[in-house]
Amino acid sequence: MKKLSIAPIKRKSENTISLINIVFLMLIFFLIAGQLAPPLDKTVDLIDSKDADPLPPPNALVAREDGSLHFRGSPTTIEAFLQEAASLEAVEEDVQSEQAGFPVRLIADRDLAATALIGLVGELQAAGAGKVTVVTMRTQ
Incomplete structure (x- = not known):
């Protein structure tokens, strides 16, 4: 039996270094040529709000511990709140479609x-409110 010599197949090396x-x-x-945002004016010192007291969001419905509802400091019901908040939203021209309702911020007592x-x-969603966001306080 005669053995044939087979030359090994040379593979081209992939040059990924280039x-x-x-x-x-x-x-x-x-990184050098592009700039994501213009730099701040170096003569301006920004306000530090770390120690500022948090403020409740405007036009938010407040639910107290006993379940009573308050809007802008006065007692209210869900229907009265939605009616007044809808009129405020119409004034601000941020009204979404009537089917979706408008967003409601709810501040609930701990x-x-x-x-x-x-x-x-x-109850808020059944009465016609859109997205209901429960406002919380971030602790550090």
């Missing part, structure tokens, strides 16, 4: 029962 170099050069170019809060959100 591709990496091009991408790296493009990255450096865009001691309000979770079941009462969920029921209140359901």
Whole structure:
């Protein structure tokens, strides 16, 4: 039996170093040439609001611990709140479609029962409110 010598197949080496170099050069170019935002005026010192007291959002419905609802400091009902808030939204011209309703911010007392809060959100949505956002306070 005769053995044939087979030459090993030479594979072309993939030269990815040149591709990496091009991408790296493009990255450096865009870092130097491009600017994401204009720099702030160096003569302006920004206000520090770390120690500022938080303010409640405007036009928010407040639910107290006993379940009573208040809007702008006076007691209210869901229907009266939605009617007054809808008129305020119309004045601000941020009204969405009538089917979707308008967004409602709800500030709930910490001691309000979770079941009462969920029921209140359901009543708001059933009465025609759109997205209901429960406002919370961030702790550090």
